[in-house]
Amino acid sequence: MTSNAKLFERAQRTIPGGVNSPVRAFRQVGGIPRFIDRAEGPYMIDVEGRRYIDYIGSWGPMIVGHAHPEVVEAVQRAATRSLSFGAPTADEIDMAEAICALMPSVGMVRLVSSGTEAGMSALRLARGFTGRDAIVKFEGCYHGHADSLLVKAGSGLLTFGNPSSAGVPADLAKHTLVLEFNNIPQIEELFAERGHEIACVMVEPIAGNMNFIRGSSAWHRRLHELCAEHGSLLIWDEVMTGFRVALGGAQQVYGMRPDLVVMGKVIGGGMPLAAFGGRAEVMRKLSPLGGVYQAGTLSGNPVAVAAGMAQLRLIQRTGFYDRLAAATRSLMQGLEQAANRHGVGFRTDSEGGMFGFYFATDLPRNYPDIARADVELFKRFFHAMLDRGVYLAPSMYEAGFVSAAHDEAVIAATLAAADGAFAELARG
Ligand SMILES: *Cc1c(COP(=O)(O)O)cnc(C)c1O
Numbered sequence: 001m002t003s004n005a006k007l008f009e010r011a012q013r014t015i016p017g018g019v020n021s022p023v024r025a026f027r028q029v030g031g032i033p034r035f036i037d038r039a040e041g042p043y044m045i046d047v048e049g050r051r052y053i054d055y056i057g058s059w060g061p062m063i064v065g066h067a068h069p070e071v072v073e074a075v076q077r078a079a080t081r082s083l084s085f086g087a088p089t090a091d092e093i094d095m096a097e098a099i100c101a102l103m104p105s106v107g108m109v110r111l112v113s114s115g116t117e118a119g120m121s122a123l124r125l126a127r128g129f130t131g132r133d134a135i136v137k138f139e140g141c142y143h144g145h146a147d148s149l150l151v152k153a154g155s156g157l158l159t160f161g162n163p164s165s166a167g168v169p170a171d172l173a174k175h176t177l178v179l180e181f182n183n184i185p186q187i188e189e190l191f192a193e194r195g196h197e198i199a200c201v202m203v204e205p206i207a208g209n210m211n212f213i214r215g216s217s218a219w220h221r222r223l224h225e226l227c228a229e230h231g232s233l234l235i236w237d238e239v240m241t242g243f244r245v246a247l248g249g250a251q252q253v254y255g256m257r258p259d260l261v262v263m264g265k266v267i268g269g270g271m272p273l274a275a276f277g278g279r280a281e282v283m284r285k286l287s288p289l290g291g292v293y294q295a296g297t298l299s300g301n302p303v304a305v306a307a308g309m310a311q312l313r314l315i316q317r318t319g320f321y322d323r324l325a326a327a328t329r330s331l332m333q334g335l336e337q338a339a340n341r342h343g344v345g346f347r348t349d350s351e352g353g354m355f356g357f358y359f360a361t362d363l364p365r366n367y368p369d370i371a372r373a374d375v376e377l378f379k380r381f382f383h384a385m386l387d388r389g390v391y392l393a394p395s396m397y398e399a400g401f402v403s404a405a406h407d408e409a410v411i412a413a414t415l416a417a418a419d420g421a422f423a424e425l426a427r428g
Pocket of ligand 1: 144
């Protein structure tokens with residue numbers, strides 16, 4: 001029989017680090033990644049036949065659980081009509097109409113194949129629309145790996161950014177300004193100095209790539225006002241929060257309408273599908289209508305659209321998000337209680353089907369807060385849970401996800417595992 005260890009060794013010979021996306025390699029927590037054979041509902045089964053309760057859900061997309069029969073059937077039906085046409089279809093109009101109906105800020109939308117591509121395209125559109133080069137992002141937010149977005153803060157608040165990856169030209173990174181998440185005075189100061197240069201402010205409304213951190217309502221309102229005053233576009237990256245924290249995404253939670261929205265993950269149902277959309281006046285700048293070029297051989301792929309539409313139909317059923325949020329909250333409450341019983345300092349937060357937990361005494365407000373949490377305790381907890389059949393994100397900087405397939409029995413089994421894991425932590 002094959003094993004995770006053998007596959008990991010073999011994988012590393014032909015795939016850099018043995019993985020096709022870095023966090024899968026377990027670098028932060030150590031140990032051997034699990035090679036997955038199949039998944040079903042809330043469970044993933046590895047090549048050794050071990051079953052795990054899955055709280056990653058492919059990093060967000062699998063909101064109805066794995067291999068949901070209606071999604072699988074939609075994919076099978078679509079596949080028999082061919083995998084790709086490179087020509088328009090009626091189904092992609094259905095998807096555009098569904099997105100526009102669910103997200104009132106989106107008047108027009110374009111489908112692409114990954115969140116990275118969607119974010120990169122939204123950025124180009126914002127620059128093309130405003131005729132400006134500078135962009136603003138926030139420390140700890142991830143918007144995919146486009147060059148302009150792999151940037152860390154420069155030496156001072158008003159200095160432009162430095163590349164955070166080798167291979168990103170400093171000449172490009174200098175157009176990206178990186179500020180602290182949830183910091184109102186900083187963004188006010190920046191706009192006062194350079195508002196006229198700023199094409200857009202891009203933000204994860206609830207950050208899910210530095211664990212789970214809410215943007216405060218006051219901060220979000222201020223970002224919106226400052227953008228409006230200075231003719232800059234506000235881009236909400238809802239790749240993770242869209243159709244995840246609520247049916248209408250974080251826009252519904254905060255009651256706000258950004259100029260552009262980036263989507264992915266849930267809308268593809270697990271297939272490579274993402275989108276960006278927003279005010280029609282801005283979207284009309286895209287080719288073939290306008291001068292901002294954007295294209296894709298597999299954009300609006302019929303099989304991906306079929307999977308995404310099947311999932312969008314399921315999440316629109318009555319009570320879907322109420323049940324999802326209740327399951328997520330009961331998981332978080334149970335985890336806090338288990339930690340308390342064993343005297344471990346631990347906090348949690350969640351919205352809809354997305355959650356975060358922290359080995360810290362206060363909820364984090366920004367990236368430095370997360371970086372201060374206890375990474376050693378996190379690592380031990382991760383492995384203690386994995387040993388007990390619960391698969392959490394292998395990094396303290398990731399959010400977690402619950403699906404509709406995580407019923408009471410699954411949550412109870414998770415909490416039983418957590419009780420043992422916290423007891424192990426308390427023993428030291
Ligand atoms: C996952 C993610 C992306 C990138 O999406 P990919 O499909 O992995 O390229 C962008 N923004 C946010 C907020 C994400 O969570």
